[in-house]
Amino acid sequence: MASGSPTFAKLNEENYSTWSGEMEAWLRASGLWRLVSGRQKAPSTSSPVTQAEADALDAFEARLDKAAGWLYLMVEQEQRIHFQGIQDSPVKMWEALEAVHRQKRAGM
Numbered sequence: 001m002a003s004g005s006p007t008f009a010k011l012n013e014e015n016y017s018t019w020s021g022e023m024e025a026w027l028r029a030s031g032l033w034r035l036v037s038g039r040q041k042a043p044s045t046s047s048p049v050t051q052a053e054a055d056a057l058d059a060f061e062a063r064l065d066k067a068a069g070w071l072y073l074m075v076e077q078e079q080r081i082h083f084q085g086i087q088d089s090p091v092k093m094w095e096a097l098e099a100v101h102r103q104k105r106a107g108m
Helices: 016-029 051-073 077-083 090-107
Strands: none
Touching: 016 051, 016 090, 051 077, 051 090, 077 090
């Protein structure tokens, strides 16, 4: 796993192509990319939920929080508007940034 904070520039209006590649690589090295890409889903639970299932779900949600936190911290202040109402979902956060910045590149 990656240790410490990312050392590359935060996302701004002009660096999405570079930032997205570096952020993806850092998230992969940190073991968080599968959460952000949506490939890793919440663990299933039975009814009633066992302690092991509750622990697994808690660990999953803690990793979701970590991924969302890093995404938030690695964008400049003006980019955070794209996270309104989705700060708890790293998948939606990543998709929102991609949609905004890919659209801008296509329109240039």
